[in-house]
Amino acid sequence: MQTFDAAATAAALDFPALIDALRRAQVQGANVPLRHTHAIGDPAAGGGTVLLMPAWREGGRFGLKTITIFPANTALGLPGLHAVYTLFDARTGVPLAQLDGNEITARRTAATAALAACHLARPDARRLLVLGCGRVARLLPAALRAVRPIAAVAVWNHRPEGARRLAAELQAQGVAAQAVDALAPALAQADIVSAATLSTTALLRGRELAPGTHVDLIGSFTPAMREADAECFARSRVYVDTEEALAKSGDLLAARAEGGFDDTRLQGTLAQLCRGEAAGRGSASEITLFKAVGSALADLAAAELVWDTGRQK
Template identity: 55%
Template sequence: MQLIDADVSNALLGFDKLVPALRHAFQANITVPLRHTHTIECDDRKGITLIMPAWDNKKYLGLKTVNIFSANHELDLPGLHSTYLLYDGRTGKPLAHVDGDAVTSRRTAAASALAGGYLAKKDASSLFVLGTGRVASFLPDAYSVVRPIKDVYVWNRRPEGAERLVQELNEKGYNAHVVSTVEEGVAQADIISCATLSEAPLVHGEWLKPGQHLDLIGSFAPHMIETDAQCFARAAVFVDTDEAAKKAGDLLQAIEAGTLTVEAIQATLFDLCKGEHAGRTSDDQITVFKSVGNALEDLTAAILVYEGSQQTA
């Protein structure tokens, strides 16, 4: 079995290749069973483990495990760790261990950008990023594949993290700035992208302006939340999969508050990629995309890495 480290995995997952690959995957026939979710408690520390299989019915089978420990910032560790195993789908033979953190963080950012290509205004050039973890750090490059991103605003609970990411982005050529409050960042951006492990509202609906696109990445469980319920009251709401409305805290609290119904959700990312829904319908529309992740994204990224490594071997 081939071992493919983080450097190689990241190098082979350029967003110019990954975003269109994901678009194709959402149009394809890939089997994705419901993920297994387990609550972990060890030495008084709590976390969540996800087990996510997928296979493409042609050649590949993949299995990802994800461990999410939201208190890891106290230990100066990432909140998320992943592993990914790729197999021959016809025989079950192990093919590669691909760096799971690279797969997870890059496919997550790429999926948000893919949705943004349908939901953000065509001329959207400013991006507000909440969070400074692996996923957050990739969002400007991912969105730049689908929109002309120039200005980037960054907020983080720990200002030093925002300052570090802004420096990196400026070195890449973005016009990046630290903002001291979430409200300040929302006021300046065409696209607002939340990539945190928050369990309390960060973005408030009263701050949203016509034409903005709100991208919600972090909340994948009922107790996790990045917005208040009013964010959905005036918005056209989209999800990556139907599973989102059953488990994402942002959606569940909005449904409970009466600012959203399941029936009012416009479409999934499958619908958008297959051309079954047009996405944004006007420049004044407020759009919201809520993702919880899908194993087909991981499988797609892992295949890109594996096949790319074979070509360069």
């Protein structure tokens, strides 16, 4: 069995190639059962959650990602999420490779946001606002710059020093970035808003979104997590990465309970957008919202790209 460490996994997942791989995977489809979720200890006492995410193509490859989420890790100076990915031959069950699941997760999450933005963000979107400063947040500017002419990036984080560090990192990469302390003024100026946090309370207020904004909610992925209030959904054309989001997303569950959303208002999934079965943005002034909880199909596509690239080398 071949092993791809974090550096080797990341090296095979440059965003243009990964976005194309995700687009092909969405069109082709795969067998993707519902994820398994289990609590590890008491969340109130610093416990966490384990997710098991399988996907396979008949006669092709089978992948399984194991993820642990411990939000209290941030107080310890540790990432809140860790993951391992194992790729198998779906015909024989023979293990092919073990890959760095953190890189798979972070890069496919950012690339999924970029793929959705191809359909939902205005073609002239130039100003990006990132909420968060973790693995995914750090990758969002590069991913979105692969599909939209992003010229300026604002960074907000609930701990301002984290936003300042990320802005400085982006500046060192040649990106025009700045940290912002006040969220409302930054929202008013943003063309794309990407929230990549582990928040359990709404950070984005729908009344503060400017016409024409595209909103990515890609950080929260359990019923207990939330990044936007119900008015964000009430004002937006809403899309999801998979229909599983309707049952697993705290954002959608809360918006539904508070009257800001019902399932009949769902405009489509990412697969339907990629297949041309759902219409994307309809005008320059409407607000679009993409809610992602993460897809094992995207994990499989990323892992296959790493494996195929490694074999070619």
